[in-house]
Amino acid sequence: MQSSHDPDRVGPYHSEPGEEPPGRLGTPWFGHKRVGWGFRPTTWQGWALTVIYFLLVWGAASALRLHHVALFIGALIAISVAYVVVVVATSRAR
Numbered sequence: 001m002q003s004s005h006d007p008d009r010v011g012p013y014h015s016e017p018g019e020e021p022p023g024r025l026g027t028p029w030f031g032h033k034r035v036g037w038g039f040r041p042t043t044w045q046g047w048a049l050t051v052i053y054f055l056l057v058w059g060a061a062s063a064l065r066l067h068h069v070a071l072f073i074g075a076l077i078a079i080s081v082a083y084v085v086v087v088v089a090t091s092r093a094r
Contacts, residue, residue: 029090039091046090053083 029046030039041047056079064072 028092030087031092039087042092046087049083049086053079 027043029041029043029049031042032038033040041050057076060072060075060079064075
C-alpha cells in the first residue's frame with residue numbers, strides 16, 4: 001500500500017520547483033514601500049484595517065480628550081501595537 005505522505009507536497013497542493021507556498025492568509029494585505037521604511041496597504045483588507053485604525057484613534061481621542069490624557073495614551077499604544085502586529089502578520093516577507 002502506498003503512503004499518502006508525499007515529501008514534495010506543500011499545503012493542500014503540490015508546489016512547483018521555485019514556487020513559494022502561499023502564506024497562512026493568502027494574498028498579503030501589506031507590501032513594502034518602494035521608497036522609505038515601512039509597509040503600505042496593497043489590498044482592500046489592508047486599506048480597511050488602516051481606516052479602522054484611524055477611526056479607533058480618532059474615537060479614543062474624541063472620547064478621552066482633555067480629561068483622561070493618560071487613558072488616551074494607553075489606548076493609543078494598545079491600538080497601535082495591535083495594528084502593527086496585524087500589519088507584520090499579513091505582510092509580504094522580503
